[in-house]
Amino acid sequence: MTQGRPLLNRRLAAFGTTIFAEMSALAVRTGSINLGQGFPDTDGPEEIREAAVRALRAGHGNQYPPGPGVPELRTAIAGHQRRHYALTYDPDSEVLVTAGATEAVAATLLALVEPGDEVIALEPYYDSYAACVAMAGGTRVPVTLRPDGGAFRLDLDELRAAVTPRTRLILLNTPHNPTGTVLTREELAAIAELAIERDLLVVTDEVYEHLVFEGEHIPLASFPGMRERTVTISSAGKTFSFTGWKIGWITASPELVNAVKSAKQFLTYVSGGPLQYAVAEALRLPDSFYDELRDGLRARRDLLSDGLAEAGFGVHRPAGTYFVTTDIRPLGGERDGIAFCRALPERCGVVAVPNAVFYDHHEQGAPFVRFAFCKRVDVLEEAVARLKTLAGTGR
Template identity: 80%
Template structure:
């Protein structure tokens, strides 16, 4: 008689990750490749960043810097450059030796922070819709995600501060922020951030803040929540080179925080990748020292792309929520007689040769995001113009 083992009765994927399959970005990028469509779904530029930064990486490779394991916290040159960047742009002072940690992109920084700071059952408040890795990382850490939904109002997405306050319970451990916000393009105002900071101090909450789009702000200003009273010691700030310097494949990110928080995050990070991107770390150290004119030019280029695409989408019949930051624009497809973003995005390549992302993947409350679709405008003007021409066929 054969006895069934427990492994034969169990699915291979653990329950924490059972709701997560292949990401929508992989699905839609594969669809773009298969149909030869213009990919306005996944958020990566179609041109490389500054030539001097690329050459810095080549120089590091040739000089043998970083070709073997770099230091666990990151190479000193990059940690110092990150600290100098925070001081120059925001007057935030961090010790590069104890308060800066280099990570494999922002995604690892988010994962390591949540794994380090959560106990099973802890609640995490996140602004819905949210980047899909947030939900997966909270699940891997054994946390419970509590969405507070940004809703469209007066042509933009807005945060209800009363709803945020009501979401806090005795089980809440931290707030996971993202500003500028992907996918909606919302940039939280100074007053909104002050209210969130006051709530965090009042309820003794930690804050993890994803600020990878910090230099991609077209209206308003980016204000790090760590600058508010009582927040520096309770905030883990996450940054990344990918979006700012258009080298998304290098996967260089960082954490800045008080020493005890950085130590906690490093404890988790060292068992994920340990180290990565050695030569690229030296290159990004140089990128962070580019003059302010670089960031002005970046914003001007992306603003022009935003304006081109949003005007074209509106002409094609979409309701457009004009983003104040990031390089994404959210649209409502109900004006086109559609209501199911998944079906719309899966059919769009065959209909007009363009790929987009259904916003419902960024929601726990899928019905809230059902009619919304996200497009990326971090592409060359001629690519955006061709996409606009194709979308007018709808």
């Protein structure tokens, strides 16, 4: 304490250590299988790793790369948007490379939100959203996705009712972490209509864009009238299984990119120079890469989802991402997901993450627990065998 006040900025005081750090440390301490934090346990394509090695050895990006990102990567990002979604962006004025999607979200909210502005976010939400809104001085307004028929659904009437004269923007995440929901064309069209009607900006976190098992991923920016009011965020980590590289990006109109760049330049300025060249090559991989990625993860989703159901969990099989949300209440007597996850490593040697930490309305998320299936098949099989001991059917 100095001058009679806490050292930590009061806007961040409520957040503490992230749940991912806590649960990953618990996995290490107990020797448990970590199905909590969302990172693969194998690297992505060997040719992309070698592309990074080549860039390092050739001196490409070893010194400060251009602030907006190396031209090769910005061109590849624009090409990716055109190839997959028929969205055309100028790589020189409408693409910005960031230190992962997390920095993209932070820079965007710091740039666009002022104290007193309201930011609508779909609840449960990735924990950095809340911290970034707080750092920007905004007010978080949650709209809750609710379980319905094995999935989590957005109530469009509730979303509309959440908009007030103070609303600055809507922060979307689709495919959605942690629920695995993929917003439909009809839902996105309604959100676009609302944004235009109320003159709102929309920030879309689309990092799981290629991990869709049912339905399809449709960028909100592709809807009429939305390109000029949407900041689209994605990254290489989830698609190419190099989460430690932290190469992300935004695509948006020149005005929005310039605004975000004004904040981003005082965060990292630049990062991952040689890795940017490798990600540029990754974005040009053939369609067969994306098909194999999706098919492999779908098989892992089904393996883990089926095993969790046999262990006694209520399972919400995800339409996208690489997480499955479960309900612990069918296990009998379980109601508190946080306590459940803290005890689970000692009970059966598996780590998961409680969804309640992603909610403002903690009671809504209390019984839900998230497991990651972006792991090797043998790891998932071992985790399932351990989890089945909860139902008395495992070893």
